[in-house]
Amino acid sequence: MSTGPQPDTSPGAVPQGVPAPHAGAPIPAQHMPPQPAVPQHPAPPQPVPAHLIPAQPGPAGVPGPYPPVPAGPYPPVPAGHLPGPFPPAAPPQQPWPPQVPPQPVPMAHPLVPHPASAVPVPPAARPSGGGWRRVLRFNTVLAVLLAVLIGMVAWQNVRIGELSTALDSADRRLTELQQKDGGRLTDAESRLGALEKEVGGAFNVEKLAAAVLPSVFRVEAGPFTGTAFAVGPKASDGGTNLFTNFHVVESVYKDGGRTVKITRDGQRFDAKIVRVNKLRDVAQLHTTAKFTGLTVAKTPAKPGQQIIAVGAPLGLTDTVTSGVISAIRESGYEEGPMVQFDAAINPGNSGGPVINGQQEVVGITVAGYLNAEGLGLAIPIADACKLFTVC
Secondary structure, three states, X not given: OOXXXXXXXXXXXXXXXXXXXXXXXXXXXXXXXXXXXXXXXXOOOEOOOOOOOOOOOOOOOOOOOOOOOOOOOOOOEOOOOOOOOOOOOOOOOOOOOOOOOOOOOOOOOXXXXXXXXXXXOOOOOOOOHHHHHHHHHHHHHHHHHHHHHHHHHHHHHHHHHHHHHHHHHHHHHHHHHHHHHHHHHHHHHHHHHHHHHHHHOOOOHHHHHHHHHHHEXXXXXXOEEEEEEEEOOOOOOOOEEEEEXXXXXXXXXXXXXXXXXXXXXXXXXEEEEEEEEOOOOEEEEEXXXXXXXXXXXXXXXXXXXXXXXXXXHHHOOOEEEEEEEEEEEOOOOOOOOEEEEXXXXXXXXXXXXXXXXXXXXXXXXXXXXXXXXXXXXXXXXXXXXXXXXXX
C-alpha cells in the first residue's frame, strides 16, 4: 500500500497548511515549541496510514493548488524521530505559470540581542559614598592610634629621663657613702691592726712555753744537775752552742773534766765545756747535736715586764713558771747588775733562761733565796753575750 509523504517536522521545515513565503518577503519570527525529550529506548516502529495529502494553498499571489503528493508506501518512522533526508518532490505535471521556486526558509529562532555587558569596576576604582566614609573612619582611627602611640613614647621618654636623673643622684650618693665608708674602713683596719699587735704582744704563757721548751735541756755534771739552753745561730761546725751557770759544771771542771751530759725528750747528748767565767757565773757549752737557738733580747729588761722561767728544778725537766720583772739590781749575787723576778725557782733552775713576751731571752737564772718567796735573780743576757761571742 502506497502512502503519501509524511509531513516534514524537522527544524526549518514549512508546516502544513501554512502558505509559503513570497520570495524576498520578511519571515516573521515564530516561537518554536519545545521538543519532547528523546527516550533512552525508542518505541517500536508504528505503521503510518497511507493517505493522499491534499493540495495545499500556496502563498499569497501564487496560484494553486499544488499537485498531489505521490502515494506511498513509505518506510515506517520511529516515534520521536524524523526521517530524512526526504526525496525531492516530483515536478508538477503541468507547468504553473508563473512558477516560483520554493525558497529555503531558515527556521533558526533568532535571539534577541543583549546589550553589551558593562565591565565591572573594582570598588577601589569606583568608590561610593559609603566607601569614602569607611576610608575616612579608618584614617581617623589610624590618626588616633598614632597620637596615642606618640603620647606613650613621649611619656616613656619623660619617665626615662626622671629615672636617669634619680639613678645619677643615687650613684653620687653611693660614691659619697663609699668614700665615707672607705675612710671608716681604713680607720677600722688601723684599729684592728693595733689590736692585733696588742693581742699578739699579749703575754701568752702557753704559746711562749711551746716555742722555747725544745731549746731547753737538763744538765748532768757529776753529782749536780742544772739547766742549759741553746742560744744564737748554729756553731761553725754545724753543732749548737749553749749557756749555763759555772757553778752547775764547777765540780767536773775543777776535776779536769770537760764533758757533761744534756738531756732532751729522754735522749742524752754529750756537751763539751768550752769556756767559763767564774766572776759572772757563766759557762759556754757545745754539742754536735743540732738544736734551734733562742733569740736574745736587744733591749734590757724593765720592771713590770712579764716573763717566764724555764728549767729542771730538782731534776724535773720542762718546768715553766711565770711572773714579772721585779727590779733591776745594780749589784747582787755576783759582780755586776742583776735582774730580779718573782717567778718561782728551785735548785735545778740554775742556768735556765728567763723569757719575755716576745720569746726573747732577757737573763740567765743564777740564784734564789731559799727562805723567801718570789725572790729570784738572773744574770742579764747582754753581759753573757759580751763575755762569750755566741749570741
